[in-house]
Amino acid sequence: MRMRGEPLPGLANIERHRSTEAVPQGRVAGGTTAAEGKWPWIASIQNAYSYHLCGGLILNEYWVLTAASCVAGLRTLSLLVVTGTVDWWDLYAPYYSVSRIHVHCNYDKPLYHNDIALLQLSSKSNSRCDNEYNLGGFDELKGGKLTFPDVYARIAFYNDWIRTTMNGCTIA
Numbered sequence: 001m002r003m004r005g006e007p008l009p010g011l012a013n014i015e016r017h018r019s020t021e022a023v024p025q026g027r028v029a030g031g032t033t034a035a036e037g038k039w040p041w042i043a044s045i046q047n048a049y050s051y052h053l054c055g056g057l058i059l060n061e062y063w064v065l066t067a068a069s070c071v072a073g074l075r076t077l078s079l080l081v082v083t084g085t086v087d088w089w090d091l092y093a094p095y096y097s098v099s100r101i102h103v104h105c106n107y108d109k110p111l112y113h114n115d116i117a118l119l120q121l122s123s124k125s126n127s128r129c130d131n132e133y134n135l136g137g138f139d140e141l142k143g144g145k146l147t148f149p150d151v152y153a154r155i156a157f158y159n160d161w162i163r164t165t166m167n168g169c170t171i172a
Contacts, residue, residue, distance in 0.1 A: 034086045044082040045070055045119070046095075052088040056081060061124045063166055068107040068117040076101055083125055097122040102165045104158070116158050118165050 034042065043056035043064050054070030064081050071079065076098045085093035100120040107114045 036086055037084075038086075040084070042083075042086075044085075044088055046080045046082055046088070048078050048080065050080070050082075050089070053079075056119065058083060058125070059118075059162075059166070061126075062121050064119040064121065065162070066117050066119060068103045068115045069109065069112060071101050071117050071119065072103050072107060072109065074101065079119070081119060081121060081125075094126060096125050104161060114158075116161075118162065 041058045043058050043066075044052050045054045045056050045064070045066050046052050054066055056064040056066040058064055079098040079101070080095045081098060082088070082090075082093050082095045087093070098119045099122040102118040102120065104114040104116045107116070
């Protein structure tokens with residue numbers, strides 16, 4: 001069993017590029033502080049008091065991918081999705097309420113297995129993801145280095161679940 005914050009299996013030998021600033025999250029691998037507007041597909045999942053809970057990935061105007069461990073057991077009324085900023089306290093950043101929380105049916109909280117969830121937004125977001133991003137897996141690491149912003153998870157395993165949950169919607 002892997003404890004929270006320990007590296008995922010297979011990541012021990014991957015070279016990590018560390019920033020000079022600490023990233024306050026034990027499950028981020030090689031993270032750096034993002035510049036404003038640099039990664040427009042990133043979202044902040046916040047509670048009703050505007051406190052950042054977790055990050056998310058904007059898939060299209062209505063869907064955000066996040067970790068089930070962040071949202072399992074929460075009510076939609078207690079969540080906000082904030083986009084367009086890296087400043088969690090930006091009062092002018094667009095925010096959206098959540099109409100549905102879709103946690104993977106095989107999510108195992110103690111072991112973090114199938115730790116994936118989709119948030120369906122109540123209204124269409126104005127988020128545009130013109131920049132390139134990748135829903136890649138560990139097997140797609142180039143040269144064993146974490147060099148490009150990516151969702152380094154076994155995401156390919158969940159493609160069918162994501163598409164079925166999104167009802168055939170296309171990913172940006």
